[in-house]
Amino acid sequence: MRHKSFSILAVVLLGMACFFSLSLRAQVGSTYPLRLQWNGVVEEKNDYGTMSYIALESAEYVGEMPVFCQSFPIYDNHVKAKVGLNKVVTAPLSQEEMHLAESFTVASDFEVIATPLRSRDESLLSVRIVPFRQSGGCYEKLVSASLSVTLTPDFETQKASPTYANRSAMVSGNWYKIGLPETGVYKLTYSDLSDLGIDVANVDPRQIRMYHNGGGVLPEMNAEARYDDLVEIPIYVEGEADGKFDNGDYILFYGRGPVCWKYDAAKAAYVHQQNPYDDYAYAFVVTGLGAGKRITESESPSSGAVEAVSQFLDRQVHEMDEFNLFRVGRTYYGDKMELNSTKSFNFSFPNVVTSKPCKVKTALAARNLTPATFDVMLDNVKKATYSVSAAVSDYVHGYNVGGWVSANPTSETTRVSLKYNASGVSSVGYVDYILVNAWRNLAFVGGQMQFRNPEAFINNKVYAYKLSNASQQVKVWNVTDPVAPSVMKGQLSGGVFSFNVNGDVGNEFVAFNGQSFCEAKMFGKVDNQNLHGIRDVDFVILTYDGFMEQAERLKNLHNSLDPDLNIYITTPEKVYNEFSCGAKDVSAIRDFCRMLYLDSTPGRNIKYLLLLGDCTYDYKNRTGIVDFVPAFETVESLYMLETFVTDDFFGFMDENEGSINSSLADIGIGRFPVQTAEQASQMVDKIERYVVKDQNTMQSWRNTITFFTDDESGFVNSAEEMAAMLPSVGGEGVVVDKIYLDAYQQISAPGGEICPEVNAAINSRMEKGTLVLNYTGHGGEVQLAEEKILQRKDVDSWRNAPMYPLMITGTCEFSRFDDHLRTSLGEYAFLNQYGGMIAMFTTSRVTHGNHNQAFNKGVYSNLFRINGGEHYRLGDVYRMAKTSGYDVEKRYVFFGDPALRLVYPKWKVETLSINGRYPGYNLDSIQINDTTWKTYPVYLDTIRALQPVEIMGVVKDFNGNVATNFNGVVNVIVYDKEAELSTYGTTTSVINFNLRNSVIFNGKTDVKNGMFTMDFTVPRDISYRFGQGLINYYATDYDIDANGNCDSFIIGGFYDEAFEDENPPEVRLFIDDTLFVSGGLTGQNPMLLAYVEDESGINTTGAGIGHDIMATLTGPTRNSYCLNSYFVSQIDEPGKGVITYKMQDLPDGDYTLTLKVWDIYNNSGTATIDFTVVNNTGMQIEGLFNAPNPVRDETHFVFDHNQGGNNMKVDIYIYDIMGRWVTTLSQVVSGSSTRIDPIRWDGRSAHGDVLRNGVYVYRVVATNDQGETATMVSKLVLSK
Secondary structure: OOOOOOOHHHHHHHOOOOOOOOOOOOEEEEEEEEEOOEEEEEEEEEOOEEEEEEEEOOEEEEOOEEEEEEEEEOOOOOEEEEEEEEEEEEEEOOHHHHHHHOOOOOOOOOEEEEEEEEEOOEEEEEEEEEOEEEEOOEEEEEEEEEEEEEEEEOOOOOOOOOOOOOOOHHHOOEEEEEEEOOOEEEEEEHHHHHHHOOOHHHOOHHHOEEEOOOOOOOOOOOOOOOOOOOOEEOEEEEOHHHOOOOOOOEEEEEEOOOOEEEEEOOOOEEEEEOOOOOOOEEEEEEEOOOOOOEOOEOOOOOOOOOEEEOEEEEEEEEOOOOEOOOOOOOOOEEEEEEOOEEEEEEEEOOOEOOOOOEEEEEEEEEEOOOOEEEEEEEOOEEEEEEEEOOOOOOOEOOEEEEEEEEEOOOOOEEEEEEEEEOOOOOOEEEEEEEEEEEEEEOEOOOOEEEEOOOOOOOOOOEEEEEEEOOOOOOEEEEOOOOOOOEEOOOEEEOOEEEEEEEOOOOOOEEEEOOOOOEOOEEEEEEOOOOHHHOOOOOEEEEEOHHHHHHHHHHHHHHHHHOOOOOEEEEOHHHHHHHHOOOOOOHHHHHHHHHHHHHOOOOOOOOOEEEEEOOOOOOOOOOOOOOOOOOOEEOOOOOEHHHOOEEOHHHHOOOOOOOOOOOOOOOOEEEEEOOOOHHHHHHHHHHHHHHHOOOOOOOOHHHHEEEEEEOOOHHHHHHHHHHHHHHHHHOOOOOEEEEEEHHHOOOEEEOOEEEOHHHHHHHHHHHHHOOOEEEEEOOEOOOOEOOOOOEOHHHHHHOOOOOOOOEEEEEOOOOOOOOOOOOOOHHHHHHHOOOOOOOEEEEEOOOOOHHHHHHHHHHHHHHHOOEEOOEEOEHHHHHHHOOOOOOHHHHHEEEEOOOOOEOOOOOEEEEEEEEOOEOOOEEEEEEEOOOOOEEEEEEEOOEEEEOOEEEEEEEEEOOOOOEOOOOOEEEEEEEEOOOEEEEOOOOOOOOOEEEEOOOEEEEEEEEEEOOEEEEEEEOOOOOOOOOEEOEEEEEEEOOOOEEEEEEOOOEEEEEOOOOOOOOOOOEEEEEEOEOOOOOOEEEOOOOEEEEEEEOOOOEOOOOOOOOOOOEEEEEOOOOEEEEOHHHEEEEOOEEEEEEEEEEOOOOOOEEEEEEEEEEEOOOOEEEEEEEEEEOOOOOOOEEEEEEEOOOEOOOEEEEEEEOOOOOOEEEEEEEEEOOOOEEEEEEEEEOOOOOEOOOEEEOOEOOOOOEOOOEEEEEEEEEEEOOOOEEEEEEEEEEOO
16 A cells, blocks of 8 residues: 655645644744855765765755754744745855756755744754755855744644543443454344354343444544544444344444545545555444444435435545565555566446546556556556656665546446566566546445445535435445444335435445345454553553563562652553554554643653564564554655654654654653563663662763764764764763774775774673764664674674663664564664663664764763753653654664663762872963964873872762762773874775873772772873873762763873882683683683782783783684773772683683783783683573672672573682682572572671672582583672
């Protein structure tokens, strides 16, 4: 099927139909300066090939034409907007731009369109300018202008808010659901009711009711009328008078099926609307609610008839929804046609009127690499030829063609023939639908017949319908209102049944003689429900029935974190029951949310919606249950630049909204694209671990934001712009990591250029942790960048729990989530149960770089903002990042929990002094010439190589006060100067950029009453040039955390009074745990475990050549690992610490591992250990953690395993930071589920002694009944 498509201008103008408040006052005119930044012609690559377009910043693209967009805050969206351009400055198009612009439709002046919009509490004026015009036969582009805006209230188009029932009809009674595959009169017998599950013998037929809302689909636009709740319809019940439903008794009712019709006055023909969501409309048979409505006679007109009606306009459609050619969008096609083939379709119209034309509409599609045509013939006479362009673009999977033709019929059978004329074996054509309208004489045929005459439309005129060939048994019902049919009174004379009716173009009737009826499908009993009784809900979780348990877990988790968050869980089926009469319909979900938004207590209207379940373009689940919780798909299915899938639709709450071209969501909407209950459980597990406040989660990774890009300069510039804006939008405590593909050496491979160093850098950053991972560049469903810098094997290798980042992607289709036949790489990144992402602001369709940058700016402008003492929830951030309302914003989707907050610290850490002096600078000036002076900062302190440093600092709360009740630990990371780096300019120009990539100190110290002091010595290996250093802080008491940066000091030079140290670090090296003996056995993912100690401190700078902490592996696999960032120092003892690093996927064999560690004086210590890898694919454990962590009174150990149905012996060996054994916990556990029951530890030694506060290492060894073992190592903190 295919709905009518609008032109872009028509759609935008439609979005301007706003409804306005009476209380507004006029706003005087305002002017805004506009400057358009043109960037020439840009080429972008993705899975579909290369796309060229004219690059304009702040533009959205209609196909390939840029449309400049900007939004302005306004005082209310209920206004009329008058806009214009003044002081216009233009420029001619370049020859390259002109080549692309020739395909644009360009007016003689710049088109300016202003649409008032609203996103929850913020009103915006979305202004769009087509920035081209024709002048003197030449194209010009807009460079700058002054935009004049005048807003005035609109008193004429104000509409009242809809009213909602506060109690659904389904709240009581016995409800039974039936499916209606077509439109007509249905008959329900004793047997039918019994099949539904009704105890018919004990039912009083006078108390049988039926509910039906008229079939078809709900309107997408909010302003269009629809039924709020279920509507009771009048029915006829044969034999009900005796109060018993006997075997011969039956029910008759009128039901409208899934296909609806509308009269097109311009075409003088009926057009149909196929239901893309469901093959049935539905009705409910209800008992137990008292007497039901019964069908009654229509009232006759008060005056006599003045015109007889003896003909009617019949309509038929052929539509076979068999193929979705691109696996996107709602439109399905059928009747596949090979090249140069012909298909014919017969439409029967008894008693056809041959003097009036039969009108036929064909909707066709084809994909061919060379031009092709369709010939359309009526009764073997060619009536039209439609040309199909060659689909040479990878973005175009074919073209739609077709139109109306007509001819007077020559017989009662109209034959429509189609011939597809094409060359090339890959050419193929399809039929979307064939629609036929034909006039018939009004003579009864068959068992029932529907009829209408749109020419009998004058309201104050009475028409006499003359139905011939009628018998005494023929009844006629007026079904103009499908939920209020009535019996037409008339007279039967000479086989003609006559009745009078007032004229109306919508008049519809059905005649039947009792010989044949439509057949309903019996679905059975439906439980009572009352969604209409729900109000004041903050957060709705909409989920598939099979995922309900995990939805409840998530609800309980949120309630434990925020008891005031009112959460309601329901299923799509329940929403459909009340809001679309049981039929699947995405608008029903939106209407349910809209009720909660408009009809709740002010301030308690719905804020968040989680769609817990995957979706697909296949709404009707043709291949099984794959559409668990549907998304909104556009009609377009062939052109990738104009097809969208979005969940934003469910948040369009305002009266003038509903079109994705001019609507903003008012609620934050996220999705878990899960297909199994196990996946749903794993996603809730991830959120549980993310929000836990313990030593594993509350670490300095929360201060890191990572940008990684493709190898074009535009992508690098975008990332640099994003990084530069962070301090000004609340991210002043952030440290930025940059992984720019073009800054790494690429190598040639059989499939093209690759860059394994970038893959390794991304995977390493995931392992070390990052708050946000942001990608900009080319991409697709299976990889990022042509160089494959991120693939499935990378994503599957991530074991970064619980350090899950928010991922933001500015690329094409990375997270296309509506194709059930392929799981996108973005989905894999989110669904990784052992790591991956906690949430994703990501892309589901082809995007442009300009769109990506605008969306990213919107995200970062809100990501760190504080509202009411808390960061905005992710649903708010995602919603507020979209401000234009245009459809391109719907290419960005949100995977994750919209009520979740990013774990970015709220409190601040500030530096009080460095070596006794307050960090900062004085301003000094130097004279450049007689009239010019240059002002520059003179920093007050400098720290040098081998200089002892004392840093004093303070933790401050949200209000800027010293947090005197804060007692915890602070991680102090001191960075050397920024490295000055550059890209190679592999594909475009060279870009210079700076990166802080040298850590000269990383240590922890206690915070007492909000104050702390950290002492360390600067390593010898620093860059000796002078420049700004950086101190990054992360402080936590494992309830609240804080961060901050200090760059108001200079680092460089050498400290002349440094003492000498020639003692090397002490290194003790193990595999998995301290019980390991060199030469022993381990699995394919062994853990390097090293305890190191040096009186001066460990060198982790990476600045000196050959002075990194390096592990060298020899054996069947050879590798080297730089472990500078894996050293964790003991609190207040920066020279003592532990290094843990998990090696991945080692093949069987004998290995030697050598670890070399340097102190800050460049003395080195080395340790070597041998081990043998024996891969064991049987026993596996993952997801090890303990909670709470830090441990105060007690903690519990939990992990996942693959031993369902087997018992396991679990041994937990606990050691202090120096590797000394503390205690062993042993327990036999049942493998009844894939997660063990928690194992408790009281925080004491094996002898019952109270242990010192600090870091402890624990190793879990699990052994199953077959003697197979698996091990994992982790850390905990004692803080009693």
